[in-house]
Amino acid sequence: MPTIQIGRSEIAYELRRSATAAERRITVTPGHVEVLALTTDGDDDITGFLDRKRQWLFNTVRDMERITAGRHAVPRFMTGSKIPYRGRKMPLTVRRTDAERASATYRNGFIVDLPHWIGNDPDQLVASELKHWLKQRARRDVNEIAAAIGKKHGLTPRSIRVADLANGWGSCGPEGNVLINWHLIFAPRKVLEYVVAHELAHLHVRSHGPEFWRCVELILPHWRSSRAWLDQHQSELSADFIAP
Structure with missing residues:
Protein backbone atom coordinates (compact mmCIF):
# COMPACT_ATOMS: atom_id res chain seq x y z
CA MET A 1 0.00 0.00 0.00
CA ALA A 73 -20.87 7.73 24.00
CA VAL A 74 -21.52 6.20 20.60
CA PRO A 75 -23.20 8.76 18.34
CA ARG A 76 -26.21 7.72 16.32
CA PHE A 77 -24.61 8.22 12.94
CA MET A 78 -21.13 6.79 12.68
CA THR A 79 -19.47 4.07 10.66
CA GLY A 80 -21.04 0.78 11.72
CA SER A 81 -24.44 2.22 12.67
CA LYS A 82 -27.49 0.47 11.21
CA ILE A 83 -30.10 2.35 9.19
CA PRO A 84 -33.53 0.80 8.51
CA TYR A 85 -34.29 0.44 4.81
CA ARG A 86 -36.85 -1.74 3.04
CA GLY A 87 -37.37 -4.02 6.02
CA ARG A 88 -33.69 -4.50 6.82
CA LYS A 89 -31.00 -2.80 8.88
CA MET A 90 -28.28 -1.64 6.52
CA PRO A 91 -24.77 -0.52 7.57
CA LEU A 92 -23.69 3.10 7.51
CA THR A 93 -20.23 4.35 6.56
CA VAL A 94 -19.35 7.97 7.34
CA ARG A 95 -16.33 9.36 5.52
CA ARG A 96 -14.44 12.64 5.47
CA THR A 97 -13.64 14.00 2.03
CA ASP A 98 -12.11 17.10 0.54
CA ALA A 99 -15.44 17.94 -1.13
CA GLU A 100 -17.31 21.18 -0.47
CA ARG A 101 -20.67 19.61 0.43
CA ALA A 102 -22.07 16.47 2.00
CA SER A 103 -23.60 13.68 -0.05
CA ALA A 104 -25.29 10.33 0.57
CA THR A 105 -25.15 7.26 -1.65
CA TYR A 106 -26.12 3.60 -1.34
CA ARG A 107 -23.98 0.62 -2.28
CA ASN A 108 -24.96 -2.42 -0.19
CA GLY A 109 -25.25 0.06 2.66
CA PHE A 110 -25.35 3.80 3.16
CA ILE A 111 -22.32 5.99 2.57
CA VAL A 112 -22.30 9.60 3.71
CA ASP A 113 -19.37 11.76 2.61
CA LEU A 114 -18.77 14.79 4.80
CA PRO A 115 -17.11 17.99 3.55
CA HIS A 116 -13.84 19.25 4.97
CA TRP A 117 -15.40 22.12 6.93
CA ILE A 118 -17.58 19.95 9.21
CA GLY A 119 -16.52 19.88 12.87
CA ASN A 120 -16.41 17.02 15.32
CA ASP A 121 -20.17 16.66 15.80
CA PRO A 122 -21.55 15.76 12.37
CA ASP A 123 -24.65 13.83 13.50
CA GLN A 124 -27.18 16.42 12.34
CA LEU A 125 -25.66 16.75 8.88
CA VAL A 126 -25.43 12.97 8.43
CA ALA A 127 -29.06 12.64 9.53
CA SER A 128 -30.15 15.35 7.11
CA GLU A 129 -28.38 13.71 4.17
CA LEU A 130 -29.86 10.29 5.03
CA LYS A 131 -33.37 11.72 5.33
CA HIS A 132 -33.06 13.50 1.99
CA TRP A 133 -31.80 10.33 0.27
CA LEU A 134 -34.53 8.14 1.80
CA LYS A 135 -37.31 10.54 0.84
CA GLN A 136 -36.00 10.74 -2.72
CA ARG A 137 -35.90 6.95 -2.94
CA ALA A 138 -39.42 6.68 -1.51
CA ARG A 139 -40.63 9.14 -4.15
CA ARG A 140 -38.97 7.16 -6.92
CA ASP A 141 -40.38 3.83 -5.69
CA VAL A 142 -43.91 5.21 -5.32
CA ASN A 143 -43.88 6.65 -8.83
CA GLU A 144 -42.57 3.38 -10.29
CA ILE A 145 -45.23 1.31 -8.53
CA ALA A 146 -48.04 3.70 -9.44
CA ALA A 147 -46.94 3.80 -13.09
CA ALA A 148 -46.93 -0.01 -13.30
CA ILE A 149 -50.40 -0.26 -11.74
CA GLY A 150 -51.74 2.52 -13.92
CA LYS A 151 -50.47 0.88 -17.09
CA LYS A 152 -51.92 -2.52 -16.21
CA HIS A 153 -55.20 -1.54 -14.56
CA GLY A 154 -55.94 1.93 -15.88
CA LEU A 155 -55.87 3.52 -12.42
CA THR A 156 -54.07 6.82 -12.83
CA PRO A 157 -54.29 9.45 -10.07
CA ARG A 158 -54.50 13.15 -10.75
CA SER A 159 -51.29 13.47 -8.72
CA ILE A 160 -49.24 11.27 -6.43
CA ARG A 161 -46.58 12.34 -3.98
CA VAL A 162 -44.87 11.28 -0.78
CA ALA A 163 -45.24 13.27 2.40
CA ASP A 164 -44.99 13.23 6.20
CA LEU A 165 -48.44 12.05 7.26
CA ALA A 166 -49.43 12.51 10.88
CA ASN A 167 -51.97 9.69 10.63
CA GLY A 168 -52.18 6.76 8.28
CA TRP A 169 -49.98 5.41 5.51
CA GLY A 170 -51.75 6.95 2.58
CA SER A 171 -54.80 8.83 1.35
CA CYS A 172 -56.74 9.36 -1.84
CA GLY A 173 -58.70 12.61 -2.06
CA PRO A 174 -62.05 12.96 -3.86
CA GLU A 175 -60.31 14.62 -6.81
CA GLY A 176 -57.87 11.74 -7.22
CA ASN A 177 -54.84 13.22 -5.47
CA VAL A 178 -52.88 10.47 -3.72
CA LEU A 179 -50.51 10.91 -0.77
CA ILE A 180 -48.16 8.18 0.47
CA ASN A 181 -46.29 8.28 3.78
CA TRP A 182 -42.57 8.31 2.96
CA HIS A 183 -41.81 6.34 6.15
CA LEU A 184 -42.88 3.25 4.19
CA ILE A 185 -39.35 3.27 2.76
CA PHE A 186 -38.42 1.52 6.02
CA ALA A 187 -40.78 -1.37 5.20
CA PRO A 188 -40.27 -4.15 2.64
CA ARG A 189 -41.11 -3.01 -0.88
CA LYS A 190 -44.12 -5.35 -1.05
CA VAL A 191 -45.67 -3.35 1.83
CA LEU A 192 -45.18 -0.09 -0.06
CA GLU A 193 -46.75 -1.76 -3.10
CA TYR A 194 -49.78 -2.68 -0.98
CA VAL A 195 -50.32 0.86 0.29
CA VAL A 196 -49.99 2.35 -3.21
CA ALA A 197 -52.39 -0.29 -4.59
CA HIS A 198 -54.82 0.40 -1.74
CA GLU A 199 -54.95 4.13 -2.47
CA LEU A 200 -55.19 3.67 -6.23
CA ALA A 201 -58.07 1.24 -5.74
CA HIS A 202 -59.95 4.15 -4.17
CA LEU A 203 -59.96 5.79 -7.57
CA HIS A 204 -62.43 3.08 -8.54
CA VAL A 205 -64.22 2.47 -5.22
CA ARG A 206 -64.31 5.09 -2.47
CA SER A 207 -65.52 2.84 0.38
CA HIS A 208 -63.89 -0.21 1.98
CA GLY A 209 -66.64 -2.65 1.04
CA PRO A 210 -66.32 -6.04 -0.72
CA GLU A 211 -66.01 -4.42 -4.16
CA PHE A 212 -63.04 -2.37 -2.97
CA TRP A 213 -61.16 -5.40 -1.65
CA ARG A 214 -61.86 -7.29 -4.87
CA CYS A 215 -60.22 -4.40 -6.69
CA VAL A 216 -57.19 -4.55 -4.38
CA GLU A 217 -57.01 -8.32 -4.92
CA LEU A 218 -57.00 -7.83 -8.67
CA ILE A 219 -54.18 -5.30 -8.44
CA LEU A 220 -52.12 -7.12 -5.83
CA PRO A 221 -52.97 -10.77 -5.02
CA HIS A 222 -50.51 -10.91 -2.06
CA TRP A 223 -52.02 -7.87 -0.32
CA ARG A 224 -53.10 -9.80 2.79
CA SER A 225 -49.58 -10.76 3.85
CA SER A 226 -48.39 -7.22 3.23
CA ARG A 227 -51.19 -5.71 5.31
CA ALA A 228 -50.46 -8.25 8.07
CA TRP A 229 -46.79 -7.19 8.07
CA LEU A 230 -47.79 -3.54 8.28
CA ASP A 231 -50.23 -4.19 11.14
CA GLN A 232 -47.51 -6.02 13.07
CA HIS A 233 -44.60 -3.64 12.44
CA GLN A 234 -46.20 -0.22 11.91
CA SER A 235 -44.86 1.15 15.20
CA GLU A 236 -41.31 0.51 13.95
CA LEU A 237 -41.71 2.57 10.77
CA SER A 238 -40.69 5.93 12.13
CA ALA A 239 -38.10 8.50 11.17
CA ASP A 240 -37.76 9.64 14.80
CA PHE A 241 -34.14 8.49 14.69
CA ILE A 242 -33.46 11.16 12.07
CA ALA A 243 -32.97 14.75 13.24
CA PRO A 244 -35.35 17.29 11.66
Missing part, protein backbone atom coordinates in the same frame (compact mmCIF):
# COMPACT_ATOMS: atom_id res chain seq x y z
CA PRO A 2 1.48 3.41 -0.94
CA THR A 3 2.24 5.98 1.74
CA ILE A 4 2.77 9.71 2.02
CA GLN A 5 5.23 11.24 4.49
CA ILE A 6 3.90 14.34 6.28
CA GLY A 7 6.37 15.57 8.87
CA ARG A 8 7.04 12.63 11.17
CA SER A 9 3.83 10.89 10.18
CA GLU A 10 3.60 8.29 7.47
CA ILE A 11 0.05 7.88 6.19
CA ALA A 12 -0.83 4.79 4.18
CA TYR A 13 -3.54 5.10 1.57
CA GLU A 14 -5.39 2.96 -0.95
CA LEU A 15 -5.14 4.24 -4.51
CA ARG A 16 -8.20 3.64 -6.67
CA ARG A 17 -8.60 4.80 -10.27
CA SER A 18 -11.95 5.61 -11.85
CA ALA A 19 -12.88 6.06 -15.48
CA THR A 20 -16.11 7.86 -14.52
CA ALA A 21 -14.86 10.25 -11.83
CA ALA A 22 -14.89 13.94 -12.77
CA GLU A 23 -12.23 14.91 -10.24
CA ARG A 24 -9.70 13.47 -7.84
CA ARG A 25 -10.94 12.81 -4.32
CA ILE A 26 -9.63 11.80 -0.89
CA THR A 27 -11.87 10.05 1.65
CA VAL A 28 -10.90 9.38 5.25
CA THR A 29 -12.61 6.82 7.49
CA PRO A 30 -11.35 5.41 10.81
CA GLY A 31 -8.11 3.58 10.01
CA HIS A 32 -8.35 4.01 6.25
CA VAL A 33 -7.52 6.61 3.60
CA GLU A 34 -8.61 6.24 -0.03
CA VAL A 35 -7.29 8.35 -2.89
CA LEU A 36 -9.48 8.36 -5.99
CA ALA A 37 -7.52 9.21 -9.14
CA LEU A 38 -8.43 9.53 -12.79
CA THR A 39 -7.46 6.73 -15.14
CA THR A 40 -5.39 9.24 -17.11
CA ASP A 41 -3.36 10.30 -14.07
CA GLY A 42 0.32 9.53 -14.01
CA ASP A 43 2.46 9.25 -10.87
CA ASP A 44 3.37 12.95 -11.03
CA ASP A 45 -0.32 13.94 -11.19
CA ILE A 46 -1.13 11.91 -8.08
CA THR A 47 1.96 13.14 -6.22
CA GLY A 48 1.10 16.75 -7.03
CA PHE A 49 -2.49 16.28 -5.91
CA LEU A 50 -1.38 14.75 -2.59
CA ASP A 51 1.15 17.54 -2.06
CA ARG A 52 -1.62 20.13 -2.40
CA LYS A 53 -3.73 18.21 0.13
CA ARG A 54 -0.96 17.44 2.64
CA GLN A 55 -2.11 19.74 5.42
CA TRP A 56 -5.79 18.87 5.02
CA LEU A 57 -5.01 15.15 5.00
CA PHE A 58 -2.77 15.38 8.07
CA ASN A 59 -5.36 17.38 10.03
CA THR A 60 -8.25 15.13 9.02
CA VAL A 61 -6.47 11.89 9.90
CA ARG A 62 -5.37 13.36 13.24
CA ASP A 63 -8.89 14.59 14.03
CA MET A 64 -10.38 11.21 13.11
CA GLU A 65 -7.94 9.41 15.40
CA ARG A 66 -8.65 11.81 18.26
CA ILE A 67 -12.42 11.50 17.89
CA THR A 68 -12.27 7.70 17.73
CA ALA A 69 -9.95 7.42 20.73
CA GLY A 70 -11.84 9.88 22.90
CA ARG A 71 -15.38 8.78 22.14
CA HIS A 72 -17.27 7.61 25.23
Whole structure:
Protein backbone atom coordinates (compact mmCIF):
# COMPACT_ATOMS: atom_id res chain seq x y z
CA MET A 1 0.00 0.00 0.00
CA PRO A 2 1.48 3.41 -0.94
CA THR A 3 2.24 5.98 1.74
CA ILE A 4 2.77 9.71 2.02
CA GLN A 5 5.23 11.24 4.49
CA ILE A 6 3.90 14.34 6.28
CA GLY A 7 6.37 15.57 8.87
CA ARG A 8 7.04 12.63 11.17
CA SER A 9 3.83 10.89 10.18
CA GLU A 10 3.60 8.29 7.47
CA ILE A 11 0.05 7.88 6.19
CA ALA A 12 -0.83 4.79 4.18
CA TYR A 13 -3.54 5.10 1.57
CA GLU A 14 -5.39 2.96 -0.95
CA LEU A 15 -5.14 4.24 -4.51
CA ARG A 16 -8.20 3.64 -6.67
CA ARG A 17 -8.60 4.80 -10.27
CA SER A 18 -11.95 5.61 -11.85
CA ALA A 19 -12.88 6.06 -15.48
CA THR A 20 -16.11 7.86 -14.52
CA ALA A 21 -14.86 10.25 -11.83
CA ALA A 22 -14.89 13.94 -12.77
CA GLU A 23 -12.23 14.91 -10.24
CA ARG A 24 -9.70 13.47 -7.84
CA ARG A 25 -10.94 12.81 -4.32
CA ILE A 26 -9.63 11.80 -0.89
CA THR A 27 -11.87 10.05 1.65
CA VAL A 28 -10.90 9.38 5.25
CA THR A 29 -12.61 6.82 7.49
CA PRO A 30 -11.35 5.41 10.81
CA GLY A 31 -8.11 3.58 10.01
CA HIS A 32 -8.35 4.01 6.25
CA VAL A 33 -7.52 6.61 3.60
CA GLU A 34 -8.61 6.24 -0.03
CA VAL A 35 -7.29 8.35 -2.89
CA LEU A 36 -9.48 8.36 -5.99
CA ALA A 37 -7.52 9.21 -9.14
CA LEU A 38 -8.43 9.53 -12.79
CA THR A 39 -7.46 6.73 -15.14
CA THR A 40 -5.39 9.24 -17.11
CA ASP A 41 -3.36 10.30 -14.07
CA GLY A 42 0.32 9.53 -14.01
CA ASP A 43 2.46 9.25 -10.87
CA ASP A 44 3.37 12.95 -11.03
CA ASP A 45 -0.32 13.94 -11.19
CA ILE A 46 -1.13 11.91 -8.08
CA THR A 47 1.96 13.14 -6.22
CA GLY A 48 1.10 16.75 -7.03
CA PHE A 49 -2.49 16.28 -5.91
CA LEU A 50 -1.38 14.75 -2.59
CA ASP A 51 1.15 17.54 -2.06
CA ARG A 52 -1.62 20.13 -2.40
CA LYS A 53 -3.73 18.21 0.13
CA ARG A 54 -0.96 17.44 2.64
CA GLN A 55 -2.11 19.74 5.42
CA TRP A 56 -5.79 18.87 5.02
CA LEU A 57 -5.01 15.15 5.00
CA PHE A 58 -2.77 15.38 8.07
CA ASN A 59 -5.36 17.38 10.03
CA THR A 60 -8.25 15.13 9.02
CA VAL A 61 -6.47 11.89 9.90
CA ARG A 62 -5.37 13.36 13.24
CA ASP A 63 -8.89 14.59 14.03
CA MET A 64 -10.38 11.21 13.11
CA GLU A 65 -7.94 9.41 15.40
CA ARG A 66 -8.65 11.81 18.26
CA ILE A 67 -12.42 11.50 17.89
CA THR A 68 -12.27 7.70 17.73
CA ALA A 69 -9.95 7.42 20.73
CA GLY A 70 -11.84 9.88 22.90
CA ARG A 71 -15.38 8.78 22.14
CA HIS A 72 -17.27 7.61 25.23
CA ALA A 73 -20.87 7.73 24.00
CA VAL A 74 -21.52 6.20 20.60
CA PRO A 75 -23.20 8.76 18.34
CA ARG A 76 -26.21 7.72 16.32
CA PHE A 77 -24.61 8.22 12.94
CA MET A 78 -21.13 6.79 12.68
CA THR A 79 -19.47 4.07 10.66
CA GLY A 80 -21.04 0.78 11.72
CA SER A 81 -24.44 2.22 12.67
CA LYS A 82 -27.49 0.47 11.21
CA ILE A 83 -30.10 2.35 9.19
CA PRO A 84 -33.53 0.80 8.51
CA TYR A 85 -34.29 0.44 4.81
CA ARG A 86 -36.85 -1.74 3.04
CA GLY A 87 -37.37 -4.02 6.02
CA ARG A 88 -33.69 -4.50 6.82
CA LYS A 89 -31.00 -2.80 8.88
CA MET A 90 -28.28 -1.64 6.52
CA PRO A 91 -24.77 -0.52 7.57
CA LEU A 92 -23.69 3.10 7.51
CA THR A 93 -20.23 4.35 6.56
CA VAL A 94 -19.35 7.97 7.34
CA ARG A 95 -16.33 9.36 5.52
CA ARG A 96 -14.44 12.64 5.47
CA THR A 97 -13.64 14.00 2.03
CA ASP A 98 -12.11 17.10 0.54
CA ALA A 99 -15.44 17.94 -1.13
CA GLU A 100 -17.31 21.18 -0.47
CA ARG A 101 -20.67 19.61 0.43
CA ALA A 102 -22.07 16.47 2.00
CA SER A 103 -23.60 13.68 -0.05
CA ALA A 104 -25.29 10.33 0.57
CA THR A 105 -25.15 7.26 -1.65
CA TYR A 106 -26.12 3.60 -1.34
CA ARG A 107 -23.98 0.62 -2.28
CA ASN A 108 -24.96 -2.42 -0.19
CA GLY A 109 -25.25 0.06 2.66
CA PHE A 110 -25.35 3.80 3.16
CA ILE A 111 -22.32 5.99 2.57
CA VAL A 112 -22.30 9.60 3.71
CA ASP A 113 -19.37 11.76 2.61
CA LEU A 114 -18.77 14.79 4.80
CA PRO A 115 -17.11 17.99 3.55
CA HIS A 116 -13.84 19.25 4.97
CA TRP A 117 -15.40 22.12 6.93
CA ILE A 118 -17.58 19.95 9.21
CA GLY A 119 -16.52 19.88 12.87
CA ASN A 120 -16.41 17.02 15.32
CA ASP A 121 -20.17 16.66 15.80
CA PRO A 122 -21.55 15.76 12.37
CA ASP A 123 -24.65 13.83 13.50
CA GLN A 124 -27.18 16.42 12.34
CA LEU A 125 -25.66 16.75 8.88
CA VAL A 126 -25.43 12.97 8.43
CA ALA A 127 -29.06 12.64 9.53
CA SER A 128 -30.15 15.35 7.11
CA GLU A 129 -28.38 13.71 4.17
CA LEU A 130 -29.86 10.29 5.03
CA LYS A 131 -33.37 11.72 5.33
CA HIS A 132 -33.06 13.50 1.99
CA TRP A 133 -31.80 10.33 0.27
CA LEU A 134 -34.53 8.14 1.80
CA LYS A 135 -37.31 10.54 0.84
CA GLN A 136 -36.00 10.74 -2.72
CA ARG A 137 -35.90 6.95 -2.94
CA ALA A 138 -39.42 6.68 -1.51
CA ARG A 139 -40.63 9.14 -4.15
CA ARG A 140 -38.97 7.16 -6.92
CA ASP A 141 -40.38 3.83 -5.69
CA VAL A 142 -43.91 5.21 -5.32
CA ASN A 143 -43.88 6.65 -8.83
CA GLU A 144 -42.57 3.38 -10.29
CA ILE A 145 -45.23 1.31 -8.53
CA ALA A 146 -48.04 3.70 -9.44
CA ALA A 147 -46.94 3.80 -13.09
CA ALA A 148 -46.93 -0.01 -13.30
CA ILE A 149 -50.40 -0.26 -11.74
CA GLY A 150 -51.74 2.52 -13.92
CA LYS A 151 -50.47 0.88 -17.09
CA LYS A 152 -51.92 -2.52 -16.21
CA HIS A 153 -55.20 -1.54 -14.56
CA GLY A 154 -55.94 1.93 -15.88
CA LEU A 155 -55.87 3.52 -12.42
CA THR A 156 -54.07 6.82 -12.83
CA PRO A 157 -54.29 9.45 -10.07
CA ARG A 158 -54.50 13.15 -10.75
CA SER A 159 -51.29 13.47 -8.72
CA ILE A 160 -49.24 11.27 -6.43
CA ARG A 161 -46.58 12.34 -3.98
CA VAL A 162 -44.87 11.28 -0.78
CA ALA A 163 -45.24 13.27 2.40
CA ASP A 164 -44.99 13.23 6.20
CA LEU A 165 -48.44 12.05 7.26
CA ALA A 166 -49.43 12.51 10.88
CA ASN A 167 -51.97 9.69 10.63
CA GLY A 168 -52.18 6.76 8.28
CA TRP A 169 -49.98 5.41 5.51
CA GLY A 170 -51.75 6.95 2.58
CA SER A 171 -54.80 8.83 1.35
CA CYS A 172 -56.74 9.36 -1.84
CA GLY A 173 -58.70 12.61 -2.06
CA PRO A 174 -62.05 12.96 -3.86
CA GLU A 175 -60.31 14.62 -6.81
CA GLY A 176 -57.87 11.74 -7.22
CA ASN A 177 -54.84 13.22 -5.47
CA VAL A 178 -52.88 10.47 -3.72
CA LEU A 179 -50.51 10.91 -0.77
CA ILE A 180 -48.16 8.18 0.47
CA ASN A 181 -46.29 8.28 3.78
CA TRP A 182 -42.57 8.31 2.96
CA HIS A 183 -41.81 6.34 6.15
CA LEU A 184 -42.88 3.25 4.19
CA ILE A 185 -39.35 3.27 2.76
CA PHE A 186 -38.42 1.52 6.02
CA ALA A 187 -40.78 -1.37 5.20
CA PRO A 188 -40.27 -4.15 2.64
CA ARG A 189 -41.11 -3.01 -0.88
CA LYS A 190 -44.12 -5.35 -1.05
CA VAL A 191 -45.67 -3.35 1.83
CA LEU A 192 -45.18 -0.09 -0.06
CA GLU A 193 -46.75 -1.76 -3.10
CA TYR A 194 -49.78 -2.68 -0.98
CA VAL A 195 -50.32 0.86 0.29
CA VAL A 196 -49.99 2.35 -3.21
CA ALA A 197 -52.39 -0.29 -4.59
CA HIS A 198 -54.82 0.40 -1.74
CA GLU A 199 -54.95 4.13 -2.47
CA LEU A 200 -55.19 3.67 -6.23
CA ALA A 201 -58.07 1.24 -5.74
CA HIS A 202 -59.95 4.15 -4.17
CA LEU A 203 -59.96 5.79 -7.57
CA HIS A 204 -62.43 3.08 -8.54
CA VAL A 205 -64.22 2.47 -5.22
CA ARG A 206 -64.31 5.09 -2.47
CA SER A 207 -65.52 2.84 0.38
CA HIS A 208 -63.89 -0.21 1.98
CA GLY A 209 -66.64 -2.65 1.04
CA PRO A 210 -66.32 -6.04 -0.72
CA GLU A 211 -66.01 -4.42 -4.16
CA PHE A 212 -63.04 -2.37 -2.97
CA TRP A 213 -61.16 -5.40 -1.65
CA ARG A 214 -61.86 -7.29 -4.87
CA CYS A 215 -60.22 -4.40 -6.69
CA VAL A 216 -57.19 -4.55 -4.38
CA GLU A 217 -57.01 -8.32 -4.92
CA LEU A 218 -57.00 -7.83 -8.67
CA ILE A 219 -54.18 -5.30 -8.44
CA LEU A 220 -52.12 -7.12 -5.83
CA PRO A 221 -52.97 -10.77 -5.02
CA HIS A 222 -50.51 -10.91 -2.06
CA TRP A 223 -52.02 -7.87 -0.32
CA ARG A 224 -53.10 -9.80 2.79
CA SER A 225 -49.58 -10.76 3.85
CA SER A 226 -48.39 -7.22 3.23
CA ARG A 227 -51.19 -5.71 5.31
CA ALA A 228 -50.46 -8.25 8.07
CA TRP A 229 -46.79 -7.19 8.07
CA LEU A 230 -47.79 -3.54 8.28
CA ASP A 231 -50.23 -4.19 11.14
CA GLN A 232 -47.51 -6.02 13.07
CA HIS A 233 -44.60 -3.64 12.44
CA GLN A 234 -46.20 -0.22 11.91
CA SER A 235 -44.86 1.15 15.20
CA GLU A 236 -41.31 0.51 13.95
CA LEU A 237 -41.71 2.57 10.77
CA SER A 238 -40.69 5.93 12.13
CA ALA A 239 -38.10 8.50 11.17
CA ASP A 240 -37.76 9.64 14.80
CA PHE A 241 -34.14 8.49 14.69
CA ILE A 242 -33.46 11.16 12.07
CA ALA A 243 -32.97 14.75 13.24
CA PRO A 244 -35.35 17.29 11.66
